[in-house]
Amino acid sequence: MATERELSDFLKSVEKRAFKRSIYHVRDEEAALDIVQDSMMKLAEHYGDKPAAELPMLFQRILSNCTLDWFRRQKTRNALFSNMSDFETSGDDGDFDLLETYSLTDSSQLVESAEDSTRRAQILREIETEIQQLPGRQREAFLMRYWEDMDVAETAAAMGCSEGSVKTHCSRAVQALSKALKAKGIQL
């Protein structure tokens, strides 16, 4: 069972990344903060007695579910203006994904900060933009694998899909990102 200190340290280590990941999905600062807070609460309340080693996978899963819940609430709120055909997936991997649908239909809402002027900040902004433009499942898999440093099995468990799907999503995300960044003249 994770101690209070372990739980606190774990949350401290993931909170900023979790916030950024939520921002990439929902593109709304307040909503992202609410999602992260909600995820932290759920983890602490329902899984606070789990071993410290299980916390990362559990938290990623809760964060994904909270994000999906947010999109569902948004969809319900906008039900009058939406059509069920919006939910049809165009992907060939057979996975239905609300995030993917939402990000594809809503890409015009990208908002960029224009305050940063350094080259490093510009590159970061370009990277973040490209990540936001990835289909939801690809973005999830890519960020969990490389940013959260989870292995394929852990990512698959957190995403609720097969390891093969994780590999496919990651591979496509890497290809799309490298292609987009190269087109912008960015070399990492």
Added chain:
Amino acid sequence: MTNLPIIQSQKEADRFGRRIAVRLTAGTVELPYAITERLRAARVQAVDRRRAANLVRASSVFASGGAATLAFGDGGVSLWNRIASALPLIALAAGLILIHAVQDDRRASEVAEVDAALLTDDLPPSAYADPGFAQFLKSGRN
């Protein structure tokens, strides 16, 4: 030919992914103070929530502790719990019945003693109901 993947090996893909991750991590350092403060507050609140959840769990275990010592299995908990809670009531009722019976017995024997004394006396019991005899007793006392 233009659709050929830019990154062809898994190692290369992993290296690329990690380089992106390094850039993203660097970006989290520059988060505005208001955001980091809200994240900190959320974290503190979550840890408090966990403490409260643990307290609730601990108190429920404590409350069922007495019954747990009498339990012989999952199904027996409620039965033994009920029996254990009914025992004091049963003991109290039995005690009250016993006290009542003893007192009743004592009262009956006292009445019997008085009756026996009256019946074995020289004066017949009907004399006490006679108004003249009562008057005689009063005047004799004076």
